[in-house]
Amino acid sequence: AQSVTQLDSHVSVSEGTPVLLRCNYSSSYSPSLFWYVQHPNKGLQLLLKYTSAATLVKGINGFEAEFKKSETSFHLTKPSAHMSDAAEYFCVVSEGGGGNKLTFGTGTQLKVEL
Amino acid sequence: SAVISQKPSRDICQRGTSLTIQCQVDSQVTMMFWYRQQPGQSLTLIATANQGSEATYESGFVIDKFPISRPNLTFSTLTVSNMSPEDSSIYLCSARTGETQYFGPGTRLLVL
Structure with missing residues (x-):
């Protein structure tokens, strides 16, 4: 069985300051991990993915995430927040071993203030 | 990657009626999925749409x-039958290419 825990339901940062969205996972196999972003009234957009290659993954819009197996974590970071980053972020796990099912975290709402 | 479109983008329906949502992918894909996102919540997988055979439903979701x-x-439809206000949600189509799933923009359904 696989599961994802997003540790913060809401995160608020000032524009220009770093962003950290935390995610822990549980998986029976070597997982693939993803971060998706959902802007208000929009669909889901893939930010980045980890699929057993480099543990530090760079995504779009300056986001990156580091896969840490020992900590079962896949935290999302960005050095400097922009107003346009305000959105809902979902951490997602896809179990390896041929499994296709995605399991979504409950989401983190990122607010960016001036 | 895959670009996915859905129709309609939103609808308001009366209870007891049915709505069919269409999903079109810009390339051939093996795996297509339907998800539901209830207000303020995360995504829940409804079913895997299998080409040429019956869909595979998750626990809590039935074909009827x-x-x-x-x-x-490249194409799939989802029908929400005999709707009630509890069916008010966003319904998202998804397609898998390689190890990555892409999502459509969603259909926002309100049932009165």
Whole structure:
């Protein structure tokens, strides 16, 4: 069985300051991990993915995430927040071993203030 | 990657009626999925749409309520049958290429 825990339901940062969205996972196999972003009234957009290659993954819009197996974590970071980053972020796990099912975290709402 | 479109983008329906949502992918894909996102919540997988055979439903979802068609490798439909206000949600189509799933923009459904 696989599961994802997003540790913060809401995160608020000032524009220009770093962003950290935390995610822990549980998986029976070597997982693939993803971060998706959902802007208000929009669909889901893939930010980045980890699929057993480099543990530090760079995504779009300056986001990156580091896969840490020992900590079962896949935290999302960005050095400097922009107003346009305000959105809902979902951490997602896809179990390896041929499994296709995605399991979504409950989401983190990122607010960016001036 | 895959670009996915859905129709309609939103609808307001009366209870007891049915709505069919269409999903079109810009390339042939093996795996297509339907998800539901209830207000303020995360995504829940409804079913995997299998080409040429019956869809595979997740626990809590049944074919009579959510019939799904997958006539070819680029198209699928989801019908929400005999709707009630509890069916008010965003319904998202998804397609998998390689190890990555892409999502459509969603259909926002309000049932009165």
